[in-house]
Amino acid sequence: MTVTALPEISARRRRTDKVMRGVLLVGTVIALVPLGLILYYLLYKGLGTWNSSFFTTDPNGNFFGNHGGIRSAIFGTLEIVGFATVISVPAGIGVALFLTEYGKNSRFANVVRYFVDVMTGVPSIVFGLFIYISLVISHIGGGFTAWKGALAVSLLMLPIVIRSSEVVLLLVPTSLREAALALGAPRWRVITRVVLPTSLSGLITGSLLAVARGMGETAPLLFTVSSAFVLTGNLSSQMNTLPVQIFTDIKSPEPAITARAWGAGLTLVTLVLIINVIARLIARRSRMA
Amino acid sequence: MQETRHQFREDLKELERQVLGGLDLVIQQLDRALESVSYQDVELAGMVVADDDRIDGRYLEVHQGILSLLARQAPVAGDLRIVAALLHVIRCIERMGDQCVNIAKLVPLSGYESPKDKDILDAIERMGQLARSQVSQAKEALASRNVELSQDLVRQDAEINALNRKIFRRAVEVGDEIDMREWGMFMILVARCLERIGDNTVDIAEQVVFVVTGLFREMADASSPGEHARSR
Amino acid sequence: MIPPETNIEEPTRMSTPGGPPEQAQEAPDLSALGVKEGAGHAVSVKGLHAYYGEQHALKGIDLEFPANEVTALIGPSGCGKSTMVRCINRMHEEIPGARAEGSVTLDDVDVYGDGVDVTSVRRMIGMVFQKPNPFPTMSIFDNVAAGLRLTGTKSDNLRERVHKALRAVGLWGEVKNRLSEAGTGLSGGQQQRLCIARTVAVEPEVILMDEPCSALDPIATLRVEELIDELKGRYTIVIVTHNMQQAARVADSTVFMLGGEVVEHAPTNDVFTNPKDERTERYVTGKFG
Numbered sequence: 009m010t011v012t013a014l015p016e017i018s019a020r021r022r023r024t025d026k027v028m029r030g031v032l033l034v035g036t037v038i039a040l041v042p043l044g045l046i047l048y049y050l051l052y053k054g055l056g057t058w059n060s061s062f063f064t065t066d067p068n069g070n071f072f073g074n075h076g077g078i079r080s081a082i083f084g085t086l087e088i089v090g091f092a093t094v095i096s097v098p099a100g101i102g103v104a105l106f107l108t109e110y111g112k113n114s115r116f117a118n119v120v121r122y123f124v125d126v127m128t129g130v131p132s133i134v135f136g137l138f139i140y141i142s143l144v145i146s147h148i149g150g151g152f153t154a155w156k157g158a159l160a161v162s163l164l165m166l167p168i169v170i171r172s173s174e175v176v177l178l179l180v181p182t183s184l185r186e187a188a189l190a191l192g193a194p195r196w197r198v199i200t201r202v203v204l205p206t207s208l209s210g211l212i213t214g215s216l217l218a219v220a221r222g223m224g225e226t227a228p229l230l231f232t233v234s235s236a237f238v239l240t241g242n243l244s245s246q247m248n249t250l251p252v253q254i255f256t257d258i259k260s261p262e263p264a265i266t267a268r269a270w271g272a273g274l275t276l277v278t279l280v281l282i283i284n285v286i287a288r289l290i291a292r293r294s295r296m297a
Numbered sequence: 298m299q300e301t302r303h304q305f306r307e308d309l310k311e312l313e314r315q316v317l318g319g320l321d322l323v324i325q326q327l328d329r330a331l332e333s334v335s336y337q338d339v340e341l342a343g344m345v346v347a348d349d350d351r352i353d354g355r356y357l358e359v360h361q362g363i364l365s366l367l368a369r370q371a372p373v374a375g376d377l378r379i380v381a382a383l384l385h386v387i388r389c390i391e392r393m394g395d396q397c398v399n400i401a402k403l404v405p406l407s408g409y410e411s412p413k414d415k416d417i418l419d420a421i422e423r424m425g426q427l428a429r430s431q432v433s434q435a436k437e438a439l440a441s442r443n444v445e446l447s448q449d450l451v452r453q454d455a456e457i458n459a460l461n462r463k464i465f466r467r468a469v470e471v472g473d474e475i476d477m478r479e480w481g482m483f484m485i486l487v488a489r490c491l492e493r494i495g496d497n498t499v500d501i502a503e504q505v506v507f508v509v510t511g512l513f514r515e516m517a518d519a520s521s522p523g524e525h526a527r528s529r
Numbered sequence: 530m531i532p533p534e535t536n537i538e539e540p541t542r543m544s545t546p547g548g549p550p551e552q553a554q555e556a557p558d559l560s561a562l563g564v565k566e567g568a569g570h571a572v573s574v575k576g577l578h579a580y581y582g583e584q585h586a587l588k589g590i591d592l593e594f595p596a597n598e599v600t601a602l603i604g605p606s607g608c609g610k611s612t613m614v615r616c617i618n619r620m621h622e623e624i625p626g627a628r629a630e631g632s633v634t635l636d637d638v639d640v641y642g643d644g645v646d647v648t649s650v651r652r653m654i655g656m657v658f659q660k661p662n663p664f665p666t667m668s669i670f671d672n673v674a675a676g677l678r679l680t681g682t683k684s685d686n687l688r689e690r691v692h693k694a695l696r697a698v699g700l701w702g703e704v705k706n707r708l709s710e711a712g713t714g715l716s717g718g719q720q721q722r723l724c725i726a727r728t729v730a731v732e733p734e735v736i737l738m739d740e741p742c743s744a745l746d747p748i749a750t751l752r753v754e755e756l757i758d759e760l761k762g763r764y765t766i767v768i769v770t771h772n773m774q775q776a777a778r779v780a781d782s783t784v785f786m787l788g789g790e791v792v793e794h795a796p797t798n799d800v801f802t803n804p805k806d807e808r809t810e811r812y813v814t815g816k817f818g
Contacts, residue, residue, distance in 0.1 A: 301815050301816060301817065302814075302815040302816070305815070371774060372814070373773070373777070373801040373802070373813045373814060374800075374801060374802060374803065374804050374809075374810050374813050374814050375810055375814060376814050377801070377802055378802065378803070511802065511803030
């Protein structure tokens with residue numbers, strides 16, 4: 009019995025394959041080049057400024073002499089973004105839960121989804137302006153304050169949290185909800201004891217990504233928090249933040265100050281990187297469990 | 298598009314064909330056995346005995362086929378009833394074949410120049426005709442799943458049983474002389490074989506009714522008068 | 530047919546673990562549960578109609594499910610058998626747009642009555658699904674306890690109840706040393722028995738099973754079937770199956786459904802040896818499906 013020979017791959021096909029691979033490779037490299045350049049520049053210009061006093065002293069507004077570090081900026085960013093997270097994450101997960109568990113495909117839910125999508129596209133400066141007009145100018149609870157900045161940042165984080173949470177919640181198999189319901193559990197318990205624990209790591213990952221985004225936004229902070237030099241924990245006062253610090257410093261004619269801006273930029277990118285890494289680790293751990 | 302379980306239906310039909318063919322074999326054997334009795338044909342009788350192997354072989358084939366079908370196809374409901382019935386019927390066929398052999402074996406024993414009694418001979422001939430027609434009718438009833446034909450077999454069987462008793466009495470009557478007595482006893486045995494064949498056809502009739510209705514009713518015959526229905 | 534004088538004994542069971550570990554088949558031990566033998570309850574369905582939006586899925590079902598018996602529902606896809614069981618424990622209405630009318634009484638209580646709490650219905654009527662669905666974030670112990678915790682049942686002897694449930698389904702020997710391990714680490718057959726243990730731990734009166742063995746291999750299937758045979762001594766069981774041989778093995782009576790209606794309801798033996806309806810005959814012999 010003879011064995012039928014399978015036709016060989018044609019030379020033309022082989023060439024096309026190679027060309028395709030080459031083209032995609034080139035495209036990838038081109039896309040990565042700017043990223044590489046950014047990182048290189050940051051490191052090149054900013055790494056030099058990193059020393060212990062950089063992280064332990066506040067900027068002092070001096071034009072001459074010692075300009076101080078960026079301690080207050082770091083703490084300010086962490087505090088404001090932290091506060092924003094406390095507002096936006098529970099609210100965002102709550103909305104996502106409503107959309108997946110109760111609203112589902114109802115008219116109202118679809119309208120909500122539409123508006124959330126719109127919100128993700130709104131430029132961050134608009135959020136800043138909104139808070140500026142509604143709270144800052146009207147001097148409700150003070151002029152420029154940190155908590156108003158946190159509010160603006162939370163508004164911009166909110167749609168991201170909602171979107172990513174909804175995706176994760178939808179990934180929870182219906183069979184699990186059914187199993188819990190069939191045991192006689194009331195719906196809210198199904199959510200708290202089954203749906204949330206199952207999707208927890210995904211929710212955390214999504215929230216952390218929103219946090220990383222929130223950390224880097226300058227515009228909303230400019231109109232709401234303004235800036236400051238000293239380290240302060242008071243949310244009702246003005247506070248320094250990394251993005252604003254960079255914004256101000258980079259315009260300075262004094263090279264040492266611009267150098268500080270680069271250093272701050274590097275710090276900011278590093279913070280975002282750390283958060284992303286933590287998010288990935290959480291995601292991976294949950295997958296392996 | 299093929300009907301579902303096409304192979305299964307084919308296999309089942311084939312088994313039925315083999316069983317019906319077995320009934321044809323029985324009719325053949327019966328004809329030859331009766332002929333050998335009428336004409337004292339020892340050679341023909343010998344053929345009947347030898348050919349019983351074909352019926353036995355048919356039995357084994359069908360038996361094996363049924364086991365295979367049960368194992369592979371798990372028949373239920375109507376299909377299950379027909380399979381169970383075929384198993385029963387092929388056994389009846391095998392027994393009928395044996396009865397034909399018994400008749401054939403009696404031929405050489407009953408002698409070449411035996412005294413003959415006309416009444417007995419006529420009765421035997423009549424019994425033979427009835428038995429043959431009963432087997433034929435049983436085949437028809439099975440092939441066409443006909444309940445009326447099946448029930449009619451009981452009526453015919455009553456006649457065969459009556460003839461059997463008649464031959465017995467007649468043999469006793471004419472049994473004064475030893476040769477006649479001996480011949481008479483052989484004829485009684487032949488009659489008994491034919492009567493057994495009749496009983497087997499009634500069994501087949503019961504199976505046909507079971508296949509069609511799902512109820513098993515033992516039909517009245519001379520040995521067990523009265524009917525009692527059992528649903529299986 | 531068994532003559533009346535025959536003494537029907539319980540078949541002797543294989544001994545519990547102590548024998549060769551891999552092959553030891555642990556006998557389900559229901560005496561541990563504390564539910565009395567023959568304590569089952571009958572379910573009665575009258576004039577049940579079910580809809581998916583405009584689609585009329587069940588067209589006036591009248592059925593009796595006798596206590597302490599296994600009733601099987603068979604029929605081609607789309608005949609309404611799954612819908613039927615889901616109406617018994619009111620899971621049907623969890624599907625958006627679905628509704629049911631009619632009465633389903635457990636003993637004398639209509640589960641569709643006014644003011645009846647759905648969660649209490651489901652506590653009394655448990656359900657096992659086609660694909661085993663243990664809660665992935667919970668350990669084996671927690672999975673079995675889930676029913677009790679999710680329904681807010683206060684229980685001082687929780688541990689005991691969990692152990693009893695595991696014994697009842699014949700899983701105890703296999704998992705007693707790894708109760709804190711994830712429920713999803715078990716084999717398919719074990720997971721399904723875990724889900725049955727979870728259902729049984731709540732001590733329902735009726736157990737519904739929607740194709741419980743479809744996702745299992747043949748040996749696991751047989752073990753679950755044996756378990757069903759044991760369980761019927763204490764519960765009333767309704768099983769939906771598309772495997773006719775399974776219905777033949779397991780059920781006391783069988784219901785054949787077609788196009789949302791009941792065609793025939795008879796003792797299993799009759800359905801498979803001498804069905805009354807032509808359509809039933811054609812279905813069980815495979816002339817259509």
